Amino acid sequence: MEITDYELFEVPPRWLFLKVTTSDGTVGWGEPVVEGRAKTVRAAVEELMDNYLLGEDPTTIEDHWQAMYRGGFYRGGPVLMSAIAGVDQALWDIKGKQFGAPVYDLLGGPACDRVRVYQWIGGDRPADVGEAAKEKVDAGFTALKMNGTPEMRRVDTPAAVADAVDRLATVREAVGPEIDIGVDFHGRVSKPMAKRLAVELEPHEPFFIEEPVLPEHNDALPEIASRTSTPIATGERMFSRWDFKQIFEQGTVDIIQPDLSHAGGISEVKKIATMAEAYDVALAPHCPLGPIALASCLQVDACTPNTLIQEQSLDIHYNEGSDVLDYLVDPDVFEYEDGYVDLPDAPGLGIEVDEDVVRERAGDVNWHNPVWRHDDGSVAEW
Structure with missing residues (x-):
């Protein structure tokens, strides 16, 4: 079994879903997103999938995690770790389905x-x-x-x-x-x-x-x-x-x-x-x-x-x-x-994603948190 394809869906209100497909038809889902930075994380997921995952065995999850984390030299932070998170979720979803068991x-x-x-x-x-x-x-x-x-x-x-x-x-x-x-x-x-x-x-x-x-x-x-x-x-x-x-x-x-x-x-x-x-x-x-x-x-x-x-x-x-x-x-x-x-x-993961609804609602969501300002015009923490 190997990873053959993936798709990303921006869906309302502010989420990004990842669908990973394997050569035997097994599908795993992940949710890699930084709220307000969906497009940035989407690009990071594409880099990870194209460079590290496509054509690989999806079941060696720890090895994939280490390669995604350490392979790019620069590591950590919200964008990379969120991209890794969604891929990791999808791989565990696939592995659980392979063994017919919940991830836990x-x-x-x-x-x-x-x-x-x-x-x-x-x-x-x-x-x-x-x-x-x-x-x-x-x-x-x-x-x-x-x-x-x-x-x-x-x-x-x-x-x-x-x-x-x-x-x-x-x-x-x-x-x-x-x-x-x-x-x-x-x-x-x-x-x-x-x-x-x-x-x-x-x-x-x-x-x-x-x-x-x-x-x-x-x-x-x-x-x-x-x-x-x-x-x-x-x-x-x-x-x-x-x-x-x-x-x-x-x-x-x-x-x-x-x-x-x-x-x-x-x-x-x-x-x-x-x-x-x-x-x-x-x-x-x-x-x-x-x-x-x-x-x-x-x-x-x-x-x-x-x-x-x-x-x-x-x-x-x-x-x-x-x-x-x-x-x-x-x-x-x-x-x-x-x-x-x-x-x-x-x-x-124990859920069945309604792909028809995902495809129907997917699009350019473009959610961003508000920028608040104090009375003096300076930027406030949101």
């Missing part, structure tokens, strides 16, 4: 029966979070996540801090103490504001505070962690096990959030998760993406004993025009019940 069975078998998920509320500039929280809890979710703030100045006012606290307090009052509420700082918050917010939010007991500072400022995490008992999560903009070394050695991060479509795919995130277990750090993969990315996450979640919870993008504020279940032949594979999703048990 090939990685040691399940360590759980189902995976807990959380639901997004609010929006980029969070609003109406109390009512939204009640609706999602009534729908059966037991964990929520919200953006903590809109854009913030490097040193902002007491009113800006109070607004963030009031939003979390509103959600906590609406859902009570039985529901977990993650608060995402989204890298919008400078170190001085992260220190203040971590302290002020703590009385309302957030599930975690996410990306309190940008990864380039991870050296500030020990100081932030020293001010609060709230668990700290980060990792969506970290792309390999080497990127995670520092925070494991610091001992200040409690939850890591690598993205299966950005951090080298199933092969790499499984290794990152195993490193995390040695440091008593939980896994909660980042996934505001499509069904192939989510299916890949669940494969790793299933066989990882330190899995805490899984992000998923159903009804997320980015999903305009298409949603996570739209591209599946059987959307019930991701049926959420009591805040959990059952493990997919079909071979490979």
